[in-house]
Amino acid sequence: MRTVPSPKPVVVTSDSVAFCLQLSRVIESYNASALSPTVSRLREEGTDLCRQGLVRPGLIRLRRAIVSLKRTTP
């Protein structure tokens, strides 16, 4: 294992509002009427948080929504 000191760390692109909205769209792309209340609530909360600039908590909620969607819809 090597530790390389680097002057310029690489940017993690998933920490962004754009990615947030992308996830939100992914959820939307599922049949909206079939969304369970929990999933829609998570999605709403997540999107709101992202818009307010709290990207990290927002992302966590959106990801949870997607995980539970995947679990219920094959």
Next chain:
Amino acid sequence: MSEPTAFAPASPQPGFLRLRSVSLRFALVYGTLFICSAVLFLSFIWWGTVGLLEHRVEQAITTDSRALFNIWSEGGPTGLTMIIDDRLEQDVDDNALYLLVNKDNKWVAGNLAEWPRQIISNDHWFTMPVQRSYAQDMAKVRAYALPDGYRLLIGRDISGRTLLRKIVTDTLLWACVMVTLLAIGGGWLIRRLFRHVIHSISRTTQAITHGDMSRRMPVQGSDDELDEIAITINEMLERISRLMDGVRQVSNAIAHDLRTPITRARTQLEDAALHAKNEDELRAAIEQAVGNLDNVTSICEALLRIAQIESGARRSAFVLFDLIPALQDVCELYEAVAEDHGLRFVQHLPDHLPFFGDRAMFQQAVANLLDNAVKFSPPHGIITLSAEVLSTARRSDGTRGKMLSLSVADEGIGMSEADMARASERFFRAEQARNTPGSGLGLSLVQAIVQLHDGQLQLASNAPGLITRIEIPLPDEETVPAVQHTTTNH
């Protein structure tokens, strides 16, 4: 002028730290052992937590890479891109890092903006910083080469773990400091304890070397090892002083008892030289002197014999024999002597009595007892010799087993209690015995012989007269299969 300091012998340095001191060495060994085991223990904890965490991350990445390789071989870049997107969408832990680039180093999929410049080789672990929206984190990554010049970077954000690692490491470091303090404290305590013990021993022994033989080690009564040492040392001192007393008394007695016959012989010779009127008188004086000197020789011989027996060297001559014929040989001799003195001699002996020991020496012991009985009995008394086997007697070492009990009883002048206690001392003769011939070595020899056979000599009153009893442990049946009758004639 000489320089005394240069040649002065290395005197022990006074004061607190003396490297030659055993107690300090003890403390150092204790401390070292304590620290070593603690460090070993703490490093186990470190590997069990921090090491395990790192290993887990590496394992997760490796497993992930295998899955992604499979996807690639089925669906190529497009399939891999979809899966990577999927993974990022469902990454609830928010720590996954992926990057897929093509042969022109252009971004294809993943959540890293560009290929990190420091990662030049594939299949090695790297730890590198990544810029997140909230802070700069550390990530553990590994690059993999794919066909067509594609390259895949898989990583995990390990900041959470880094924090944990720091906490654990800090805790362990503190633990190390505490352990060191404890080791020093414990070592100091051990050193004090040790010194305390050693000092009390050395104080007593020093007092003794300076001539105070009455000093004894203090016994705490706690029944521990220290008490054991103290008791052993005290017993040793007891025995040494008893031996020293014995030696002193014997040398006094030798000086006295040898002096008397020598002085007498000298006086006789001198007297004869000055006053003898004829050859016969001279001859008679010389004969008397020779008799006195023979007496001296026999005393010396007896003393040497006792010393030789007490040294235990004759134990190698022990054999198994029947005691009865051996006793009868002695009795035959003393029957005649008793008759001469107008005494009756009675014997109570069993038919056989297997015995393990030195035949000639044992006969000598019995002869000495019979000699005393005859010597200290007025006419018409009865002398009884009896021997019997006690089957389950308690021996002196606490075990139970067969014992020989042999006693000689007479009806003579007897002894007072105080004299009995001293009877086996060398040269001891009771007040009433002063006008009988003898040197006071007979019972000492008996005592030495009996002790050589692990036995005991006891004196008791026969009212009137004295009973002398010898008790000697007999060999157990198991240890001696058959009685070998010794056929030595003498």
